[in-house]
Amino acid sequence: MNEYPVLKDIKQKKNSISNLDQLERAIITHHVSTKLSVYELSEEIISKLGEANSVYQAIQEQLFPNGSAPFHGPKIGDEDFTFIDLFAGIGGFRMALQSLNGRCVFSSEYDKYAQQTYFANYGEVPFGDITSDVVKSFIPETFDILCGGFPCQPFSIAGVSKKISLGRLHGFDDIKQGNLFFHLAEIIAKHRPKAFFLENVKNLVSHDKGNTFNVIKETLLKLNYSFDYKVLDGKYFVPQHRERTIIVGFNKEYFGEDVNFDFSLLTIPDEKQRVDSILQPDPDPKFTLSDKLWNYLQEYAKKHKEKGNGFGFGLIKPDGITRTISARYNKDGSEILIPQDGKNPRRLTPQECAALQGYPLFPINTKDMHHSFVIPVSDTQAYKQFGNSVVMPLIAAVGKVLVQKFEKI
Known part of the structure; x- marks a missing residue:
């Protein structure tokens, strides 16, 4: 069982669900949705508040006044694979992989407003700061895919320009954001999933004359994973020009040395996208x-x-596509x-x-x-969240090819 230093403070709390903090809600909702032993601390948290069944019912009624969340994913045991959702945002990876019959067993998102949107749609409060050892301790030991759109600002054209104008560092020199990639690599090294599935801005490939991308590539290759990438445009899946770098890697210990991801196998919709279809x-x-x-x-x-x-x-x-929507x-x-x-x-x-x-x-x-x-959330927060999101159907198309590799083993 995880050691949770805040647990002792629960004894001093009133017998109220509203007094649960973000971490406690993350533990409880993950335990409810996964039943994994790594979250069994949920039972001890619940016991401090009252009888388990009534507490769970109270949580459900308080957090879901209009009923259950709409996108829970497959039931335990019915899934074809499991995954964790890092830098989860509003769950674009989660929705895409759930559509392929994957089950999410851990989620992490730092922004409190994105946490609200994620919870409203998937019935799970994401854990917070992934750089925290406490948060990392709740990642299940085994899962099939690590996925996530790790923060792009240190590598984006707009982000780099802004940081330079303010006299700030960028790329891996940005301590707060740039080094988040290394926390992701640390999790891959420790848990050894079958695959990783990452998304970032188009400019990731060329940032700092390619040095940033080379560091990312060499780091993942040294973990004994394959490494394939492609800049894909979301305009074939939604009526929006949105180019993003997609990176996929497979665990060579599981798939063998010659494994790779073939982007040519993606199914691209034939129908032309029109923005008036979503107005x-x-x-x-x-x-x-x-x-x-x-x-x-x-x-x-x-x-x-x-x-x-x-x-x-x-x-x-009306019959065309839009520019890239931003945060x-x-x-x-x-x-x-x-x-x-x-x-x-x-x-x-x-x-x-x-x-x-x-x-x-x-x-x-x-x-x-x-x-x-x-x-x-408010319109302001919603615009920010969708501007930071992945193109969900594109992620699903890549994910479909990725999980087909599992079926051949």
Whole structure:
């Protein structure tokens, strides 16, 4: 059983579910969803609050006032493989791999608002800071796939430019973010999963003249894993131009020395993606740009056009695709604006942003209202979360090829 130093403090707490902290909720919800012994501390936490069945019922009623979370995944024992979800965000990897009959046995996400969205959709509170030894101690000993979109800001074009302008370091010199990759590598080295499945920004490959990427590659190769990567564009799966670096590696101790991942086996949809397929018919007027903001964006674009720069707003064409949505979309929505007859353009709604990243959202792109992505946070946080997300159907397409390798062993 894990040693949990805060456990003794529970004795001083009132007999109330609301007094459980984030770590306690993570332990309890992981135990409920996985029944793994690594989370059995849940039972001791529960015992401090009252009789187990009534406490679990109270947790369910408090945390799910409208019923169960919509995306629990396969039942214990019915799964084809297991995985852990690191740097989980709002669960794009989780939803994609659950669609392939995978079962998540551990999740970790640092941002408290993303934790709320993750919990609302998967019924599980993610653990927090993955650099913490306490958090790492709850990772199950065995699982099949380690997946995650490790933080991209230290390697992104925008992130690097911002850090340079502020006189800050970037890449692996960024202590807080850049070195998170090495925590990921440490977990791979300790638990030896059959495979890893990672996502990052396009610029990862070229950052620091390729040195950053070479460090990542050599680190993973030295762990005796294969290493294959490709920059893929989400525009074939959703109506959005979004290029991201996908990295897949297999444990050579399990698959043999000649193992590799063949990106040519991905199934690419034949149907052309159209942004009007995810637009809502009657959006709230609050998403329409004010005269002040619209005038500012037009003047800004005009100024940069005169200088020969490409900066400016992006008005979509209904039968086309959008630019890449970013975490700053709430600021002015300039990268993706929807033209409107007789009035200023508007931003995408948070629901449209969800659909733009491939999440099922009733009634936009799914007829199943019981399996529709839940957005429990403010518009500002929702825009940030979807701007940071993976393209879920692209992840599912790569995942499908990955797990097929398991079937051949």
